[in-house]
Amino acid sequence: MISERPDIARAAAEAAARQSYGKLVAFLAARTRDVAGAEDALADAFAAALERWPKAGVPRRPEAWLLAVARRRRVDAVRRRLTGEAARDDLRLIAEEMEARMTDEDLPDERLRLMFACAHPAIEAGVRAPLILQTILGFDAATIASAFLVSPATMGQRLVRAKNRIRETGIPFRVPERTELGERLDAVLEAIYTAFAEGWSDPAGTETRRRNLATEGIWLGRLVASLMPDEPEALGLLALMLFAEARRAARRNAAGDYVPLAEQELALWDHALIDEAETLLRRAATKGVVGRYQLEAAVQSAHTTRRLTGRTDWAAIKQLYDALSVIAGSPVVSINRAVAIAEADGAAAGLSALDELGDDKRLHDYQPYWAARAGLLARLGKTREATEAYDRAIGLERDPAVRRFLQERRAGLSRAEKD
Amino acid sequence: MRYMLLIYVNEAAMAAAPTDKTYEISAAYGAYTEALKKSGAWLAGDRLKPTQAATSVRMANGKTNVLDGPYADTKEQLAGFYMIEAEDADAAIAWAARCPGASTGTVEVRPIWEQTM
Incomplete structure (x- = not known):
């Protein structure tokens, strides 16, 4: 027994939940592919831990304790639910697991397989990140729903459907062979980045649930990078997230107002995180395979050179976006590329790069397009068009602080007009 | 599909807000309405007068009751609405999140009960 104090026991249960949740789900579900069943059994086990540990003390090996209880619950559940042939099969599997060498050795880490x-191609792309957040980290459907802007009932249904699909279609719990690894790993990394980005887009960083999502994204990125240390894109993604995270505190001033990247106070950047990201990016570069995340991380790296040279290297950023639009073109990349062109070659050149995108219908509701457009039009003295574009950007913005920032820029236009 | 976005805000807090804040919010609503219209999502929408101007009518046991004030006397009151056209619930929620009312109060998203012939 480590401790008999209830608060310590509770903290131990929570730490075990955080560290072991995904490992336990992955291990319990790996053979039966019954993710929902594994989660239910584990929920019972955690409830039992919260009840029992404060009284009896924290067991020496919390993970093994939780696993033993979860397995017992699952045997009970299967016995209740099924009869006949199917039940015998399941029970045999569970019995095999019971006898596995588990009791003496550490739990094998099967989270990567999970x-x-x-993120299997047979799982709908939009539900992959939510599914990882739920199965690896134990987030509930309501929390995930808020982050992804859908109703909790809808998110719950999507998660249930995806888990059924894993079981019914026999999606394998394995790390793919070399030949297909690249594409499959991309899907995993994309899901992790989606989770991070949902947390990152909580602008004020005030909403703890969302901030946690960014932190959890980094945690997942660290996990994949440590389990696949020779995959340059896994390292690139982690570097990208760390660069972004390093600037979190600088995104708002003391009054809670939005501060654009170019005006951020360097002292507020987390230099240790930036150094770590640089090291990861260099290590990725030694593998000799360039990819989307390494390029995006390199853009972030170029932004941070301002802390050393006092100016941002826009020519380098432009080149990186050129490369990105070739290997991973998207409206977001095109807009960022246009902004880089404007900084390197002047606002007129940037605006014509934006004009080339004009027909893409997806941009009608896309705030960054209108904000970028408004900024460039303003610099070119096209006040009336700039005002319209600012209005559009303001109307599409979710975050009150950014909305305020855009409103101030717009007001600045009409003041300049009057002068 | 058509959806109603019902905007609930704290009336007292809104009435007490300083002028520049009020101006900022109404400018944000103006921009939001424009964005809805330019995206082809806008069907209708208006701001409502405060609940001091509300009258509630109910018929019970053959007798009509007319009362001053809103249906429910709560701190948060219906302050305005939009009716929008959206592909699905996700798209409607995305519009609700952009509504200035979402950062000052609550925006309820309700699908319209479409009549099928």
Whole structure:
């Protein structure tokens, strides 16, 4: 027994939940592919831990304790639910697991396999990140729903459907072979980045649930990078997230107002995180395979050179976006590329790069397009068009602080007009 | 599909807000309405007068009751609405999140009960 104090026991249960949740789900579900069943059994086990540990003390090996209880619950559940042939099969599997060498050795880490199952091509792309957040980290459907802007009932249904699909279609819990690894790993990394980005887009960083999502994204990125240390894109993604995270505190001033990247106070950047990201990016570069995340991380790296040279290297950023639009073109990349062109070659050149995108219908509702457009039009003295574009950007913005920032820029236009 | 976005805000807090804040919010609503219209999502929408101007009518046991004030006397009151056209619930929620009312109060998203012939 480590301790008999209830608060310490509770903290131990929570730490075990955080560290072991995904490992336990992955291990319990790996053979039966019954993710929902594994989660239910585990929920019972955690409830039992919260009840029992404060009284009896924290067991020496919390993970093994939780696993033993979860397995017992699952045997009970299967016995209740099924009869006949199917039940015998399941029970045999469970019995095999019971006898596995588990009791003496550490729990094998099968989280990577679980992540590959969650990001399998047979699983709808939009639910992959939520599924990973739920199975690896234990987030509930309501929390995930808020982050992804859908109703909790809808998110719950999507998660249930995806888990059924894993079981019914026999999606394998395995790390793919070399030949297909690249594409499959992309899907896993994309799901992790989606989770991070949902947390990152909580602008004020005030909403703890969302901030946690960014932190959890980094945690997942660290996990994949440590389990696949020779995959340059896994390292690139982690570097990208760390660069972004390093600037979190600088995104708002003391009054809670939005501060654009170019005006951020360097002292507020987390230099240790930036150094770590640089090291990861260099290590990725030694593998000799360039990819989307390494390029995006390199853009972030170029932004941070301002802390050393006092100016941002826009020519380098432009080149990186050129490369990105070739290997991973998207409206977001095109807009960022246009902004880089404007900084390197002047606002007129940037605006014509934006004009080339004009027909893409997806941009009608896309705030960054209108904000970028408004900024460039303003610099070119096209006040009336700039005002319209600012209005559009303001109307599409979710975050009150950014909305305020855009409103001030717009007001600045009409003041300049009057002068 | 058509959806109603019902905007609930704290009336007292809104009435007490300083002028520049009020101006900022109404400018944000103006921009939001424009964005809805330019995206082809806008069907209708208006701001409502405060609940001091509300009258509630109910018929019970053959007798009509007319009362001053809103249906429910709560701190948060219906302050305005939009009716929008959206592909699905996700798209409607995305519009609700952009509504200035979402950062000052609550925006309820309700699908319209479409009549099928």
